[in-house]
Amino acid sequence: MATLSERMPAALARRTAAEYGIWSWLTTVDHKRIGIMYLVSATIFFIFGGTEAFLMRLQLMRPENHIVSFQLFNQLFTMHGITMIFLAVMPLLIGYINVVMPLQIGARDVAYPRLNAVSLWLFFAGGLMLYSSWFLGGAPNAGWYNYAPINTGGVLNPGSDTLGISFYVLGLQIAGIGTLLSGINFTATILNLRAPGMSLMRMPLFVWTVLITSILIVFAFPPFTANLGLLMFDRLFNTGFFDPSKGGNALLWQQLFWIFGHPEVYILIMPAFGMISEVVPTFSRKPLFGYTTMVFAIIVIAFLAFMVWSHHMFTTGMGAVVNSVFAATSMAIAVPTGVKIFNWIATMWGGRIRYTTSMLFAIGFLFCFVIGGMSGVMLAAAPADYQFNDSYFLVAHIHYVLIGGSLFALFAGTYYWFPKMTGRLLSERLGKLNFWIVLIGFNVTFFPMHFLGIDGMPRRVATYPPGLGLSFWNFVSTIGVFILTAGILIFLYNLRDSLRNGEIAGPDPWDARTLEWSIPSPAPEYNFAQIPLVRGRDALWVEKQHGDGRMLPAQIVEQHGDHDADDHDAHQHHADRHLVHMPSPTPLPLILGAGAMVAGYAGLYRVWWLAILALVACFYGIFRLMYDRDPGYYVEPKGDVG
Amino acid sequence: MGRWARRRTWLVTPALMLAALALGACAQHPQATFSPAGPVSRRELGLMSFSLWLMIGVFVAVCIPLVYAMIRFRERKGDQGLPPQIEGNHRIEVVWTVVPILICIALAIPTIHDAFVLASPPAGSSPLVVDVVGHQWWWEFQYPGQSIVTADEMHIPAGRPIELKLTSVDVLHSFWVPALAGKEDTVPGVVNTMWLQASVPGTYPGQCAEFCGTSHSLMRFDVVAQSPAQFQAWVTGMQHPDVTPTTAEAQAGAQLFSQYQCGICHTIDGTAAKGTVGPNLTNLGERAIVVGGSLQNTPTDLAQWIHDPQAIMPDTIMPAFSTLTDQQLSELTAYLEGLKPQA
Numbered sequence: 014m015a016t017l018s019e020r021m022p023a024a025l026a027r028r029t030a031a032e033y034g035i036w037s038w039l040t041t042v043d044h045k046r047i048g049i050m051y052l053v054s055a056t057i058f059f060i061f062g063g064t065e066a067f068l069m070r071l072q073l074m075r076p077e078n079h080i081v082s083f084q085l086f087n088q089l090f091t092m093h094g095i096t097m098i099f100l101a102v103m104p105l106l107i108g109y110i111n112v113v114m115p116l117q118i119g120a121r122d123v124a125y126p127r128l129n130a131v132s133l134w135l136f137f138a139g140g141l142m143l144y145s146s147w148f149l150g151g152a153p154n155a156g157w158y159n160y161a162p163i164n165t166g167g168v169l170n171p172g173s174d175t176l177g178i179s180f181y182v183l184g185l186q187i188a189g190i191g192t193l194l195s196g197i198n199f200t201a202t203i204l205n206l207r208a209p210g211m212s213l214m215r216m217p218l219f220v221w222t223v224l225i226t227s228i229l230i231v232f233a234f235p236p237f238t239a240n241l242g243l244l245m246f247d248r249l250f251n252t253g254f255f256d257p258s259k260g261g262n263a264l265l266w267q268q269l270f271w272i273f274g275h276p277e278v279y280i281l282i283m284p285a286f287g288m289i290s291e292v293v294p295t296f297s298r299k300p301l302f303g304y305t306t307m308v309f310a311i312i313v314i315a316f317l318a319f320m321v322w323s324h325h326m327f328t329t330g331m332g333a334v335v336n337s338v339f340a341a342t343s344m345a346i347a348v349p350t351g352v353k354i355f356n357w358i359a360t361m362w363g364g365r366i367r368y369t370t371s372m373l374f375a376i377g378f379l380f381c382f383v384i385g386g387m388s389g390v391m392l393a394a395a396p397a398d399y400q401f402n403d404s405y406f407l408v409a410h411i412h413y414v415l416i417g418g419s420l421f422a423l424f425a426g427t428y429y430w431f432p433k434m435t436g437r438l439l440s441e442r443l444g445k446l447n448f449w450i451v452l453i454g455f456n457v458t459f460f461p462m463h464f465l466g467i468d469g470m471p472r473r474v475a476t477y478p479p480g481l482g483l484s485f486w487n488f489v490s491t492i493g494v495f496i497l498t499a500g501i502l503i504f505l506y507n508l509r510d511s512l513r514n515g516e517i518a519g520p521d522p523w524d525a526r527t528l529e530w531s532i533p534s535p536a537p538e539y540n541f542a543q544i545p546l547v548r549g550r551d552a553l554w555v556e557k558q559h560g561d562g563r564m565l566p567a568q569i570v571e572q573h574g575d576h577d578a579d580d581h582d583a584h585q586h587h588a589d590r591h592l593v594h595m596p597s598p599t600p601l602p603l604i605l606g607a608g609a610m611v612a613g614y615a616g617l618y619r620v621w622w623l624a625i626l627a628l629v630a631c632f633y634g635i636f637r638l639m640y641d642r643d644p645g646y647y648v649e650p651k652g653d654v655g
Numbered sequence: 656m657g658r659w660a661r662r663r664t665w666l667v668t669p670a671l672m673l674a675a676l677a678l679g680a681c682a683q684h685p686q687a688t689f690s691p692a693g694p695v696s697r698r699e700l701g702l703m704s705f706s707l708w709l710m711i712g713v714f715v716a717v718c719i720p721l722v723y724a725m726i727r728f729r730e731r732k733g734d735q736g737l738p739p740q741i742e743g744n745h746r747i748e749v750v751w752t753v754v755p756i757l758i759c760i761a762l763a764i765p766t767i768h769d770a771f772v773l774a775s776p777p778a779g780s781s782p783l784v785v786d787v788v789g790h791q792w793w794w795e796f797q798y799p800g801q802s803i804v805t806a807d808e809m810h811i812p813a814g815r816p817i818e819l820k821l822t823s824v825d826v827l828h829s830f831w832v833p834a835l836a837g838k839e840d841t842v843p844g845v846v847n848t849m850w851l852q853a854s855v856p857g858t859y860p861g862q863c864a865e866f867c868g869t870s871h872s873l874m875r876f877d878v879v880a881q882s883p884a885q886f887q888a889w890v891t892g893m894q895h896p897d898v899t900p901t902t903a904e905a906q907a908g909a910q911l912f913s914q915y916q917c918g919i920c921h922t923i924d925g926t927a928a929k930g931t932v933g934p935n936l937t938n939l940g941e942r943a944i945v946v947g948g949s950l951q952n953t954p955t956d957l958a959q960w961i962h963d964p965q966a967i968m969p970d971t972i973m974p975a976f977s978t979l980t981d982q983q984l985s986e987l988t989a990y991l992e993g994l995k996p997q998a
Contacts (some may be wrong), residue, residue, distance in 0.1 A: 390759075
């Protein structure tokens with residue numbers, strides 16, 4: 014690379030040396046590095062959330078236990094829910110979207126690389142802020158959906174530090190804006206940056222799910238932003254949107270929350286569907302069965318996602334007419350979901366199934382997600398839900414779809430894509446141990462919760478009396494958590510060990526089908542030395558079947574944005590020597606994230622001058638990001654396509 | 656009706672199977688949803704069971720081809736080349752689109768039917784109206800037709816529909832007596848309605864199902880279903896309560912009750928105590944449970960509660976009377992335990 018810089022105009026040579034220091038990570042705009050930072054920080058938050066769950070299960074192991082106080086228990090289940098949904102599973106999915114999606118469409122990066130870094134740092138700032146609440150008077154304590162009017166605090170939430178829920182409001186607001194920007198970024202990327210030949214109906218199904226997820230994010234997050242804004246006014250400036258004693262409406266929060274919250278759970282499962290749709294065909298050595306139907310199924314699910322929110326509110330007194338409508342629309346979701354399940358099975362049918370760890374998790378997903386889907390249909394039957402709602406039956410349901418669904422798919426995806434990120438395979442021996450222990454631990458923990466629900470145990474209770482017959486299955490459930498924890502620890506050990514000692518993967522360890530496997534592992538910073546030409550669905554598989562197994566380069570002159578005179582020489586160079594134009598690293602997104610966090614804290618502690626100063630700094634960062642011209646820099650690809 | 660009831664019986668079978676599993680250590684399950692004691696919970700269980708049957712069918716329909724494919728189409732040693740590259744089959748995809756639609760319709764019909772049936776008490780019945788008020792963390796029951804107010808235990812006549820009008824004075828709660836009916840939320844500023852009925856006399860435990868703050872776990876109550884005659888006697892007794900202390904100890908307790916101004920928060924009918932912040936104590940002596948069932952109604956437990964309520968129910972607004980001596984506590988509890996409806 015040093016020789017390259019000698020041949021380059023000085024102004025453009027500044028970033029040619031590969032940098033791997035901490036500063037290079039903090040300022041990177043590379044989608045793969047941003048993805049990896051999402052994955053690492055979300056894994057850390059996942060460990061926090063898991064620890065909170067572990068403490069709760071210890072408390073519930075026996076009736077009338079006093080390992081934690083009521084107040085602490087309430088903070089634990091609140092932070093567990095917030096963490097797993099907003100700080101673990103969603104960023105894990107966004108991490109894989111970042112790493113994989115641009116590679117699968119044959120792009121050099123996402124559409125807005127710097128915006129991508131802004132998303133990351135806003136997520137990180139929000140998460141950090143939420144967790145700092147533990148040390149600043151107490152965590153939020155009203156559940157992850159934080160119902161009104163207890164969320165307005167004061168006398169309605171006795172014994173709690175008044176700041177706890179303000180951390181929820183501002184932390185999730187900051188992280189949520191990051192997610193919204195990701196949704197916009199991914200949509201623009203998929204619609205604009207696909208390699209030549211990749212029509213929408215040739216996109217890998219994972220990319221389809223990312224597109225639909227991004228559209229869900231763009232439509233679902235604004236009501237949440239508005240809801241948090243109203244609550245912020247209630248808490249910081251004593252308005253009364255949600256407090257009936259001030260003329261507000263307690264159910265308004267619930268309506269706005271679930272208009273966001275139900276699409277949110279599909280945001281958590283859609284990319285998981287996409288991952289399963291990549292893993293199952295690869296290891297069955299067959300194309301995905303019914304591709305077109307699969308695409309339509311996710312579009313239908315996304316459409317229905319906005320028409321079912323009130324099924325979370327069957328017991329709020331909406332009446333038989335409204336309950337019937339929402340029961341019917343909720344049941345309708347089972348139809349496209351069922352189609353997907355059967356199409357995955359049909360993909361395996363007649364194939365030649367290789368039982369890698371990734372495939373095992375995909376099959377585990379099929380079994381567990383079906384159970385979660387079925388309890389979902391039972392919950393949709395409104396009069397039955399009068400009994401199920403807010404009981405442990407519901408706790409079982411959400412964990413079957415979020416762990417048995419999203420998390421199992423994330424495991425499958427991790428074993429599948431780890432080599433593309435690191436160049437090394439995860440240990441299959443540890444992987445299989447990881448799979449079986451997690452599968453057993455998960456089911457032993459959560460299946461008994463169905464029984465606890467019909468035995469009459471409400472969710473979110475810090476304890477229960479011995480006379481209700483709840484003791485046995487609670488004990489079993491806690492034993493399950495020990496097993497599940499062991500399985501997760503094996504996985505974490507596997508990650509760490511394989512990073513150093515794992516088998517070298519090579520570009521295509523699975524004999525896979527999509528574009529990311531046509532380039533070296535780990536993927537070079539420019540992804541594709543030359544943009545590939547896509548000649549069919551499963552682009553790489555098409556070349557394996559009908560070509561020489563290598564992607565053909567698309568014969569196009571690479572398009573650059575408006576470039577001024579300074580860049581002219583460089584473009585001449587580029588044409589001669591086949592250089593790749595890359596965006597420069599920048600600390601501005603990091604500064605923006607930090608500014609948002611400072612503004613959040615200043616608002617919490619009512620230091621208004623600091624809040625204004627921090628917001629000014631944020632806007633300065635935004636304008637710099639908007640109007641600074643980035644000349645970028647050039648790298649010379651090491652090899653040719655393939 | 657009879658035919659429907661018979662159908663319901665076989666529908667209930669899988670629920671009983673589940674119940675057997677749920678028994679676990681052969682314990683009693685007084686708060687379970689699968690031993691209904693009234694028409695509302697019985698209908699709900701019927702729908703729960705029907706949906707469970709359907710879903711067991713779906714699970715089998717998914718598992719058979721899945722397990723078959725896993726075994727039959729696994730990679731074997733010596734496999735050469737690729738399997739046939741089939742991309743889809745419209746006919747079979749139509750089948751597994753249409754069949755789930757039919758299953759959903761089959762479930763939607765009883766769902767919508769039951770939603771309307773359960774929306775209000777049967778036409779032509781004369782339900783007893785009870786106003787249910789949720790407080791952090793106890794339940795208040797007002798009988799507007801009878802001018803009675805009580806707490807912790809809701810007395811109802813067996814065999815008669817009860818129409819509940821539910822609200823809350825602070826945050827959301829949810830009223831749930833699994834053996835009698837599914838839940839309904841109490842929302843401040845809103846009056847929700849539901850109905851339930853106990854077929855036979857008995858005591859049915861219930862619990863708040865919506866998170867409502869620190870001691871949500873302790874917000875329990877009992878529904879006491881009595882024969883109509885017994886219920887009528889109870890109503891009459893409540894309307895003429897026996898609140899005059901008879902023993903010297905209880906008289907000293909009544910003195911303490913007014914000296915410590917307990918009447919600011921509590922009501923005892925027929926006395927100067929008219930507070931409405933805390934539970935009405937007029938019939939405290941006859942209740943089997945107090946403080947939402949966290950305590951048995953014994954003088955010792957009651958004394959402990961008055962002495963240090965936070966130790967029993969964290970963050971309750973009941974103040975601690977820690978300066979009372981043991982002697983004073985036993986006088987006070989003697990007075991309170993003597994408060995009963997007229998026999």
